[in-house]
Amino acid sequence: MSTQSEYLYKLFTSKLFAMACLSAAIGLGACQPEGPAEKAGQKVDKAVENAAQLSEQSAEKAAQKIEVAKESVAQQAEQSADTSNDALEKAGKQIDQAINNSERRLEAAKDKVVDSTKATGQFFDDSVITAKAKTALLNDEFLKLAPIEVSTVSGAVTLRGTLDSEQLVGRAIGLVSGQEHVKSVQNELSFTTNHPSKQ
Numbered sequence: 001m002s003t004q005s006e007y008l009y010k011l012f013t014s015k016l017f018a019m020a021c022l023s024a025a026i027g028l029g030a031c032q033p034e035g036p037a038e039k040a041g042q043k044v045d046k047a048v049e050n051a052a053q054l055s056e057q058s059a060e061k062a063a064q065k066i067e068v069a070k071e072s073v074a075q076q077a078e079q080s081a082d083t084s085n086d087a088l089e090k091a092g093k094q095i096d097q098a099i100n101n102s103e104r105r106l107e108a109a110k111d112k113v114v115d116s117t118k119a120t121g122q123f124f125d126d127s128v129i130t131a132k133a134k135t136a137l138l139n140d141e142f143l144k145l146a147p148i149e150v151s152t153v154s155g156a157v158t159l160r161g162t163l164d165s166e167q168l169v170g171r172a173i174g175l176v177s178g179q180e181h182v183k184s185v186q187n188e189l190s191f192t193t194n195h196p197s198k199q
Contacts, residue, residue, distance in 0.1 A: 005066055005095060012062060012099055019106050023048040051109035058102040065098040125181065126152040133134070133157055133176045143172055148189065153169050155183035163191045 053100045069091035130152040137150070146168065149160040157176050163169050169189045177185050 002070075005070065006094070008095060008099055009063070009066060013059065013100060015103065016106065018060050019109070022053055023051045023109075047112060051112065054109045055106055058105045062098045062102045063164055066095055069094045069098075098099055126154065129155060129157060129179065130182050132179045133182070136175045136179055137172060140171070142168060143175070146172070148172060155181055156186060157182050157184070158186040158188060160188040161190075163189055165193075166191050 073087050130150050133150045133152070137148055139148065143163075146160045146163055147190045148163070151158050151160075157179075159172055159176060163172065169187070169191050172189060173185050173187055176182060
């Protein structure tokens, strides 16, 4: 049983190591400097840390349970041959159960990291779309000083503000619509006729 326990423990630790590497790779791929992207990266880092901590805790608990099971088997083996066989079988079941519980926890931690990465990936994509739309507006000769608010949710960009003419509203919508990954543009822009058009 000692050889089987060592094999199971090595199998468990190799899976744990592979999960930690996967978590680290996912975390490194999601890191971005500054602003909303940096926040997204921090969320992924935190999720990876949590997964790593959970994995370490699971490994420690599994190792403790294995040690307790080994001690229990050793004590009962000294008492009698009949009871040691029963204890050995019971310890094997405890070890199997501990490994299964640890694998379930690792799988749940992995799913949590993947879900977090997907969520932060969407946030990152939206922040990139927003940044590109704002840049396009700032680089336009007629719109660079216009008070236009830009927000993006799942690729749908919303424009808010008041411009000097209907032509400028149309120009802003056209510029933003032409940006990469923009799925739609929600126009909440208005215009005043009190000011002469800048076009």
